[in-house]
Amino acid sequence: MDRRSFLLTPPALAISAAGLPSNLLAAPAAIHSHTTLLPRRGTGPRIVVAGGGWGGMTAARFLRQHIPEADVVLLERNPTFWSGPMSNKWLIDIVNTDFVNRDMLSPANRYGYTLINTTVNGIEREKKLVLTTHGTIDYDYLILSGGIRDAYEAWFGNDKYAAEYTRRHFPNAYIPNAEMFALKRKFRDFKGGTVVMTLPPPPHRCPPSPYERACLIAWHFKTNNIPGKIIILDPKPKIAPIGEGYRAAFQELYPDIITHVPNAGVKEVDPFNKRIKTAAGDFDFDHAILMPPHQAADIVWYAGLIGKRPDGKPTGWADIHPRFFTARDDDDVYVVGDSMGTISDQFGHYPKSAHVAHAIGKIVAKNIAERVAGKEVVPVLPDNLCYMMVNADPQEEISVVFEYEVDSTGRVLQTQIDMDVRSPDLVAKDFAWIKSRFDDFL
Structure with missing residues (x-):
């Protein structure tokens, strides 16, 4: 089996999608690949959004606001919305499940777009069709907002059994699904020993969050007198972002629990014998x-929109226009959120964060509205903001801000501002931030 064949049959697709809501669509007696999923509604353009995370739900909500006549359809395989932000806090019960796990049907009804729970398993761009487990749906504009995929084949090649064994027994829970609950149960039942945490090489989803997770699990060990050690295997030469803030937290709060190992790129993983070989x-x-390396979501691969390196090998991320977020070779397809590829030779990718996904979702909705209205599309820059809890009692956080501007040549430039001093004030700002975003699209 070659790499492409492996990528077209990811483990995630083995999980059956939730049934379609009966009030949205009645399933035909026999479903096959050419069944029409949903007839068009109204006379406006049909805009299909594949992926109902932070970027996809935001885009769907604001498309309906900017283009009231549009037929907006959101396709999402999960029956509920799970927020990555705050999920580390959920692991140690600072917030409850209802805080991070939200109903998706209510916002669909509130804002007037159609939600269909299904799994996308193909995209035919030349025909403007999206293929799902429940049939096909046509589009005028398509937004791909599927997040990331875990690229286990970087470790195991074509050994799918090893990949699936790793996912089941040592979940990383960076893709919202049952792994979140499995990870929480693992640490509730943990009696002691050594925990190894691998970090993916950049770029990866929410760069500072693995360190936050290590801090909060360490706090759990410390508070409950669990004799546990956490070893962070980091491929980077130093902690980043918020390096000084995390270094201080590791040394001052959890010196006997957390060990950070830099330059520890993974060479080999043996999940059966619980052993990892690294460069360190x-x-x-x-x-x-x-956590294996991250790549763009499966749907971007299905669409044939992965970028290429100079040597012809895939970059793993969508090849997009850095200002308009359209696919390089198809300006009717947009990519929003973590799947986005390189933006600038100064900093590479936008941080793969919920904040950026939400911001780009709003920008793309406005850009499509300008196109539909026959107006000039005005490029807009996002920003980024991440709050990270490092201590749960007293609650203290650190944070990082990314600001963007365009230079005289049109190149996007990034300025990073780390806030390394632990502060309870940042906790309040964190909860205010997520409330404002939830209020925006949920």
């Missing part, structure tokens, strides 16, 4: 959070 040495573990 070999490590045995009792439990692990194993």
Whole structure:
């Protein structure tokens, strides 16, 4: 099996999608690949959004606001919306499940777009069709907002059994699904020992969040007198972003629990014997959070929109216009959120964060509205803001801000501002931030 074949049959697609809501669509007696999923509604353009995360739900909501006549259809395989932001806090019960796990049908009804729970398993751009487990749907504009995929084949090649064994026994829970609950149960039942956490090489989803997770699990060990150690295997030469803030937290709050190992790129993972070989040495573990390299979501691969390196190999990320977020070779297809590719030779990718996905979702909705109205599309820059909790009692956080501007040549430039001093004030700002975003699209 070659790499392309492997990518077209990811483990996630083995999980059956939730049934279609009966009040939205009645399933035909026999479903096949050419069944029409949903007839068009109204006379406006049909805009299909594939992926109902922070970017996709935001785009759907604001498309309906900017283009009231549009037939906006959101396709999402999960029956509920799960927020990555605050999920580390959920692991140690600072917030409850209802805070991070939200109903998706209510916002669809409120804002007037159609929500269909299904799995996308193909895209035919030349025909402007999206293929799903429940049939096909046509579009005038398509927004791909599927987030990331775990590229386990970087570790295991074509050994799918090893990949699936790793996912089941050492979940990383960076893709919202049952892994979140599995990870939480693992640490509730954990009695002690060594926990190894692998970090993906950049770019990856929410760069500062693995360090936050390590801090909060360490706090759990410390508070409950669990004799646990956490080893962070980091491929980067130093902690980043918010490096000084995290370094201080590791050394001052959890010196006997957390060990950060830089330059620890993974060479080999043996999940069966619980052993990892890295560029910084070999490590045995009792439990692990194993994060393989991240790539753009499966749907971007299905659409044939992955970029290429100079040597012809895939970059793993969508090849997009850095200001308009359209696919390089198809300006009727947009990519929003974590799947986006390189933006600038100064900093590479926008941070793969919920804040950026939300911002780009709003920008793309406005851009499509300008196109539909026959107006000039005005490029807009996002921003980024991340709050990270490092202590749960007292609650204290650190944070990072990314600001963007365009230079005289049209190149996008990034300025990073780390706030390294732990502060309870940032906790209040964090909860205010997420409330404002939830209020915006949920």
